[in-house]
Amino acid sequence: MATSKFFTLKEARLSNNCPECYSNDGLEITFKQKLTENLFCKAITKDIIHELKCFNCNTTIFPIRWTDDIEGVVNYQMRALEPKAKFIKLKPLAWFIIISDIVIVALIILFATGVLSF
Numbered sequence: 678m679a680t681s682k683f684f685t686l687k688e689a690r691l692s693n694n695c696p697e698c699y700s701n702d703g704l705e706i707t708f709k710q711k712l713t714e715n716l717f718c719k720a721i722t723k724d725i726i727h728e729l730k731c732f733n734c735n736t737t738i739f740p741i742r743w744t745d746d747i748e749g750v751v752n753y754q755m756r757a758l759e760p761k762a763k764f765i766k767l768k769p770l771a772w773f774i775i776i777s778d779i780v781i782v783a784l785i786i787l788f789a790t791g792v793l794s795f
C-alpha cells in the first residue's frame with residue numbers, strides 16, 4: 678500500500694549551453710526529494726533525484742548528454758542543497774491504533790490486577 682512521491686526541493690537555472698539546442702538560457706535543474714506514504718504514516722526519505730530540462734527546446738537532458746561544465750555546475754548545486762530532514766508523520770489511523778492498543782492493554786492490566794471487575 679506504500680506509495681512514493683517526489684516533492685521539489687530546489688530549482689535552479691543554469692547558464693550552460695543546452696547540449697541539444699545550444700541555447701544558454703533554457704537549462705533548469707530540479708532537485709526532488711522522495712516522500713513515501715502508506716496508510717499509517719508519511720515519511721520523508723533521504724533519496725534525492727535530479728532532472729535537467731531545457732525550456733528552450735523542451736527536452737529532458739539525461740546525464741549521459743551532460744557536458745563536463747553541466748556536471749560541474751550540477752555537482753556544485755547538489756552540494757549547496759539543504760535536504761529536508763528525515764521525518765515520519767503518523768496519520769490519524771496510526772494514532773487510533775496506537776491509542777486503542779494502549780487502552781486495551783490498560784484494561785487488561787486493570788482486570789488482571791483486580792482493580793476492575795464485572
Ligand SMILES: [Zn+2]
Pocket residue numbers: 695696697698699700703731732733734735736
Ligand atoms: Zn535546449
